[in-house]
Amino acid sequence: xxxxxxxxxxxxxxxxxxxxxxxxxxxxxxxxxxxxxxxxxxxxxxxxxxxxxxxxxxxxxxxxxxxxxxxxxxxxxxxxxxxxxxxxxxxxxxxxxxxxxxxxxxxxxxxxxxxxxxxxxxxxxxxxxxxxxxxxxxxxxxxxxxxxxxxxxxxxxxxxxxxxxxxxxxxxxxxxxxxxxxxxxxxxxxxxxxxxxxxxxxxxxxxxxxxxxxxxxxxxxxxxxxxxxxxxxxxxxxxxxxxxxxxxxxxxxxxxxxxxxxxxxxxxxxxxxxxxxxxxxxxxx
Amino acid sequence: xxxxxxxxxxxxxxxxxxxxxxxxxxxxxxxxxxxxxxxxxxxxxxxxxxxxxxxxxxxxxxxxxxxxxxxxxxxxxxxxxxxxxxxxxxxxxxxxxxxxxxxxxxxxxxxxxxxxxxxxxxxxxxxxxxxxxxxxxxxxxxxxxxxxxxxxxxxxxxxxxxxxxxxxxxxxxxxxxxxxxxxxxxxxxxxxxxxxxxxxxxxxxxxxxxxxxxxxxxxxxxxxxxxxxxxxxxxxxxxxxxxxxxxxx
Numbered sequence: 001x002x003x004x005x006x007x008x009x010x011x012x013x014x015x016x017x018x019x020x021x022x023x024x025x026x027x028x029x030x031x032x033x034x035x036x037x038x039x040x041x042x043x044x045x046x047x048x049x050x051x052x053x054x055x056x057x058x059x060x061x062x063x064x065x066x067x068x069x070x071x072x073x074x075x076x077x078x079x080x081x082x083x084x085x086x087x088x089x090x091x092x093x094x095x096x097x098x099x100x101x102x103x104x105x106x107x108x109x110x111x112x113x114x115x116x117x118x119x120x121x122x123x124x125x126x127x128x129x130x131x132x133x134x135x136x137x138x139x140x141x142x143x144x145x146x147x148x149x150x151x152x153x154x155x156x157x158x159x160x161x162x163x164x165x166x167x168x169x170x171x172x173x174x175x176x177x178x179x180x181x182x183x184x185x186x187x188x189x190x191x192x193x194x195x196x197x198x199x200x201x202x203x204x205x206x207x208x209x210x211x212x213x214x215x216x217x218x219x220x221x222x223x224x225x226x227x228x229x230x231x232x233x234x235x236x237x238x239x240x241x242x243x244x245x246x247x248x249x250x251x252x253x254x255x256x257x258x259x260x261x262x263x264x265x266x267x268x269x270x271x272x273x274x275x276x277x278x279x280x281x282x283x284x285x
Numbered sequence: 286x287x288x289x290x291x292x293x294x295x296x297x298x299x300x301x302x303x304x305x306x307x308x309x310x311x312x313x314x315x316x317x318x319x320x321x322x323x324x325x326x327x328x329x330x331x332x333x334x335x336x337x338x339x340x341x342x343x344x345x346x347x348x349x350x351x352x353x354x355x356x357x358x359x360x361x362x363x364x365x366x367x368x369x370x371x372x373x374x375x376x377x378x379x380x381x382x383x384x385x386x387x388x389x390x391x392x393x394x395x396x397x398x399x400x401x402x403x404x405x406x407x408x409x410x411x412x413x414x415x416x417x418x419x420x421x422x423x424x425x426x427x428x429x430x431x432x433x434x435x436x437x438x439x440x441x442x443x444x445x446x447x448x449x450x451x452x453x454x455x456x457x458x459x460x461x462x463x464x465x466x467x468x469x470x471x472x473x474x475x476x477x478x479x480x481x482x483x484x485x486x487x488x489x490x491x492x493x494x495x496x497x498x499x500x501x502x503x504x505x506x507x508x509x510x511x512x513x514x515x516x517x518x519x520x521x522x523x524x525x526x527x528x529x530x531x532x533x534x
Binding site: 077106117157220224226 | 295296305308311314320325361365368404406407434435471
């Protein structure tokens with residue numbers, strides 16, 4: 001039996017990567033600049049087998065961030081209590097350094113749609129999101145981080161900015177924030193707003209983790225740029241620049257490279273992590 | 286905009302874009318909504334493609350992707366655990382008209398889904414082979430077989446073991462028409478398939494609530510030359526026996 005009782009209680013101020021099973025041997029041999037790993041909670045909700053065995057090995061060596069993609073915190077329907085119980089089971093035995101989820105919905109009634117769907121920002125949806133986050137934090141017995149989404153459309157029903165919305169959630173739930181800088185860039189482009197202002201207005205004192213990832217470029221019906229948050233390639237230079245700017249406000253923060261589709265070999269991923277390490281070292285100095 | 290309307294429009298490509306969904310200028314925006322529609326369809330299609338590699342080979346990737354476009358709208362996931370999405374695939378393949386030319390598809394889908402369940406099943410410590418060998422025959426016949434959570438048995442009137450091997454293993458012979466029963470074990474982390482001899486499925490089914498001796502009798506009643514030795518050999522090699530106990534499971 002592996003001993004993971006010495007669990008890491010926080011993510012280090014280093015780069016991390018989204019863990020993919022094909023990188024297991026490389027990571028165990030030499031993780032390079034990577035100081036922690038993030039897993040998608042739902043992939044580790046089986047009863048046993050290789051995924052759980054690998055996770056137990058990794059958790060001995062690395063702080064683990066559990067990142068949920070299926071709670072549907074922005075959903076109109078009540079939280080799926082079975083799913084929350086599965087999540088609690090994982091958090092209880094793994095005792096990860098961090099748990100985070102999304103400002104989005106993915107389940108309606110009994111349908112799970114396997115995508116992070118957008119929420120209109122107004123008082124009614126805010127109350128619902130706050131209620132759901134309180135339920136999650138109560139069930140898990142820990143503070144969670146909430147991630148800003150990448151969005152492709154707007155809602156007539158929206159009455160407040162995303163930053164105001166997130167700030168109110170933090171005030172009312174005590175949760176922290178996961179600032180996805182690529183999502184800021186994608187959403188600002190798609191919503192035709194200024195990403196620098198978004199970062200400048202963001203309640204940075206609550207940021208416990210940063211995400212960086214790659215996106216694809218397209219255009220909408222009227223020829224306006226439409227960026228797609230694909231996590232399928234390198235982080236682009238303008239997002240690295242926005243990250244540098246973000247770090248001047250947040251100070252050094254554990255930073256994750258996400259690469260979930262067309263997953264490369266270990267080296268290209270480690271190179272992205274090394275680039276994040278250089279940016280972090282500038283603000284650590 | 287309610288999430289009911291949004292969900293309906295996501296799953297039905299012919300449905301209108303939900304009210305109140307706009308671009309930053311306040312204009313209607315079909316292409317922006319289509320990003321979500323595409324994400325849902327592609328992510329579910331990819332999940333099913335990874336889940337049923339033999340079905341993909343049997344019908345071809347293009348046919349498969351078109352077919353699961355129908356499946357995912359008929360049976361959207363009901364749980365965030367994508368590792369198990371596809372439970373209704375065998376039933377769907379029984380009735381999906383364009384797939385009727387290949388009558389063994391539903392049974393191959395059952396086999397593939399069972400392999401996924403086996404992959405994620407709870408770990409269990411198998412007994413040492415010597416436990417079985419050293420047990421006096423009388424004691425063995427009165428004992429109960431306890432199998433690991435990762436064990437599955439799939440019976441079919443089609444040669445599902447041979448079809449699976451032919452599509453997934455190098456140099457496997459061309460399948461010949463016959464009924465085949467397959468045992469799935471998980472010796473370590475990867476599910477392993479063994480072709481079961483006639484009667485083994487009867488024996489294993491009976492073993493769930495009968496003693497070893499009673500189950501053997503059940504099997505030999507219908508298959509007089511039931512090969513117990515090779516059946517036990519497959520179970521032991523696959524680490525499938527967790528206990529031989531005087532107590533039923």
